[in-house]
Amino acid sequence: MALVEIRDVHKSFTRDTQTVDVYTGLTVDFDEGSFTALMGPSGSGKSTLLNLVAGLDKPTSGEVKVAGAMVSSMNASQLAGWRARHVGFVFQSYNLLPVLTAQQNVELPLLLTSLSKKERAERVAIALGVVGLEDRVDHYPRQLSGGQEQRVSIARAIVADPTLILLDEPTGQLDAKSSEEVLVLLQRLNDEFKKTIIVVTHDARAAERAKSVLHLDKGVLVEAVAR
């Protein structure tokens, strides 16, 4: 059953006087519980697709539907609330808030919920436990390695128990060992916790962990490989 439905999406950007078409009628589905790697050369529209699914960007035309919600027609305020409930996002460069500890960074999405302080603390402890950083709660990002920062970032993405986890080049700045740890973690989130994951990557090892791989080129879906 499709959790994410993208129907006839057109997306174009205007740079100076030039209009650049990213998609001209893209249609693709992502099933519930799937683990999909989006691959393709730079400029093929991978990250744009992730932004559309996350409601961070809007299609020029067409529909983006996630778990029955028409994301493409929501206003900014509705999108913010929807993202808080349904999307966990992981960035290539971790993007932790440097002034907050690991615990506070992970707690950030929960501040938007009605959970009590105690409940938030419990959820944060569980999320940091899942990523294996229960002993780093009071560390600031500058006190963590790159791999640890990315794991905190993943904990922040899963702490609110989102419908969908979106990752944009999560291993792009990590060494081989740290990349492996992150990929094992993602596989565990998919296998054990049944999370739907879409990951944009250039990393072949990341793609190997995914259950399906979509290749984009110039905004067109050129290949879909299921494992």
Place this chain on the structure above:
Amino acid sequence: MKFLPLVLANLARHKLRTVLTIASVALALFLFASLRTVVTTLNSGAEVSSASRMISQNATAFVIPLPMSYATRLAAVPHVTAVTWANWFGGKYGDGKKFFGQFAIDPESYLRMYPELALPEDQKQAFLRERTAAVIGEGLVRAFGWKIGDNITLQGTIFPGDWTFTIRGIYHPTQKAYGDDSFMFHYEYLYERDPERVSPGWFIMAIDDPNAAPQVQKTIDDMFRNSTAPTKTGTEKAFAAGFAGMWGNVKLLMSTIGMAVVFAILLVTGNAMMMNQRERIGEVAVMKTVGFSDRRIFILVIVEAAVIALTGAVLGLGAAILLPIVAGFGEGGFLPGFHVTPGTMAVGAGVALLLTFASGIAPALSAARLPVVQALRRVE
């Protein structure tokens, strides 16, 4: 409240910058409140002065005395119910660094004329009985540690020589604007030592109807118009207002400086807030990705500005309140009753709120309107 740690963490990001910004706001509000207090203190004398007391002084110059013989003629003017007089002594105590006003007064009539100077009855009687006795305000007790029974020697400047007085009473002004730092003694004591030169500096008359003041004024000034010492008469309120009016340009200057300082600090604070915001474009984008709405981002930035402005306001206004207490500024005698009024506090709080919004609105709008995808592209 759950967002407070986030606000405080952001403020602690550049501790020195935050501290300096708060210090700037504190200094601005300290100056604003202090300068405004000078203005309100100058005005307060006129506000509390009685409209049923009139003052006659020499029309030629304030410093030229009037003949004592005027007292009986003034008492005979219709509507005048009592007359007293006083003289400026102008002495100094010790090294003279601490200034306070000294007045030779006719004790009985003067104290009856000014019920605002509250004096215990036994002290009053002791003062009236003794020719070299003096009555002082509570401010002089605080300034010099004087107490009842102390012998105090002043060096005369207008009336040369050492003048020794015994303190017999300590008054408490029932209205702050009357000041608590005056030194009053018997006119007779002054007169006996220098009868050739001593004469009343001004007369004070009580009238039975404030509405009759213009008529009383005209009668008195007409009576002495062709004498060697013509008078200038007015109500005490008009006299005080005229005194305050002499400071007119100073008041305007102080108000202008106060507003200029606030405006300058507004620019400093606004710039600091904008710098903070520019450095956090990526973080704001991340927060929006996590689910923070534009409205919530806007509020968080405004709250940051509010914490800076209100902390600065508390420190600045607090310092302004403490200034006259700690420095003894109000005991100098020039501005009796110098204290930060509730009105000034309210205006100061208003200025702090204005600073909050004026300095926070641009960065808050900028953060709230930040397009997430473009911002992420810059940091990714």
